Amino acid sequence: MDLPPACEPPALVVVAGQSNALGYTLGRSDLPPHLQTPVPDAWIWNPLRKGFEPLAPGSNTGAPNNPQAWGPEAQFAWRWRAAHPCAPLYVVKHARGDTGLAADPAARDWSISSRGELFDAASTEVSAAKAALAARGAPVRVSAVLWMQGEKDATDRAKGDAYETNLRAFIARVRARWGDAQTVFEIGRIDDLGDGYPGAGAVRRAQARVAATSEHVTLTDTDAFPRQPSDGLHLTAKAQVALGDGFFEAGRKVAP
Template identity: 35%
Template sequence: MKTNLLSVNNIFTALIGISFASFAAATGAQPLKVFVLAGQSNMVGVRSEITALPENLKTENPDILFFDGQTWAPMKPGNTEAKGFGPEISFARKIHDAWKEPVGIIKHSKGGSMLASNWSPRSTKENLLAELLARVKAAQAAREIEIVGVLWMQGESDAVNEKRAALYANNLDLLIERFRSEFNNPALLFLCARVNPPEDRYPTAAIVRKAQEECTYAHYRLIDCDDLEKVGDNLHYNTRGIIELGNRFADAALKPKIAATP
């Protein structure tokens, strides 16, 4: 009889456990893993065309979520920017396919923005960094999330003059430190796409590229963009270029972390 009672108790306990697990899953008790995307026009994806997207990237996936500033919803081309799409479309799909679990995207980017001013933690001008951090807080209020990485596609505007370019290395360090402090994660993954604007119009591009290449922070990874396809201005990536940029961000994010001092 004791054996039977134990069996009943075990079954009851198991059912309770399953019920709680189901409730946790239904209520989103597990934090949603989220990547934060920031930068300027190539992060926006200003020259992308939704009509040129492969069909598998046009469809919504309920496990790939985008925060629009107010609510979380399934991500799709056209709801991440006023029109078109950025690298988040292919990036999030590849991450989800690898992880087999929900993934979230928070994005804030603006064409022509500068690290020296708009993204600087010390700037008092229009501060896109402050706006992005406010968006993250709103996303955290909407549901429980875990920020697992930052994607950075920016630098062309700082490559226009020597003063801004010379400050890029220090400003990049400050940006990484600010993100890690705000998100309370000294080992936060930071993925930086190396810019490659035409040097005839961006004469100090080499200085910015060098700063991006020589950043020595742990868990910092550089994305090579030199062979990505562009439109006729030789500055902005076309649809295929944006898709490949997202894939390269994902490949870098999926590499295992190497233990190091942040």
């Protein structure tokens, strides 16, 4: 891959979380017209090929076993490139459905204490992406992390109660290992999920408190975003576009 010329510094953004970061059930047929072609000068890391390729929503924006999925990165990239017309954007996406932030020996999780699980896997990809850019003469810092996660922790009251502590520790480790003290951490707030989610209130309060009391941390409220009628949990295509807009608007207000 030949790196595109830049008249502004390039940016590297990480998208992480669970199914509402991945884009559950969404594919190319769900894309709005402006996202049906690759976003110009936006590049996404391919973990199988170990390289960047043009970001094409609905084609290479999911997980390796579900590449057609797309989430907030599609609209975020489109908005970012419109605001920075001669700077490239690089995206590393590592989102996996049904994954919590609390350590769980019985399931995959994002806990920083769980060795060899999601945080470590994402860290490997971020490091490889940064090394690839540096080798091609375009060293770049992680400017933002887009985080849409918390529904899994909301299914358990104890995990919900621990969410604030776990999230603060996670942000600190993300900045230490992926970015730096100026990396903007953008939280997508989970919905008020109701019955079956005894920890939801605690997760929502934790997300709001962390954003309100931390430097360079933002909160995008998703309560008004439409959910898929089949389960009332997962974001629709329209909602994913709104989440991308929310992340873009929130991030540019606090970016150093």
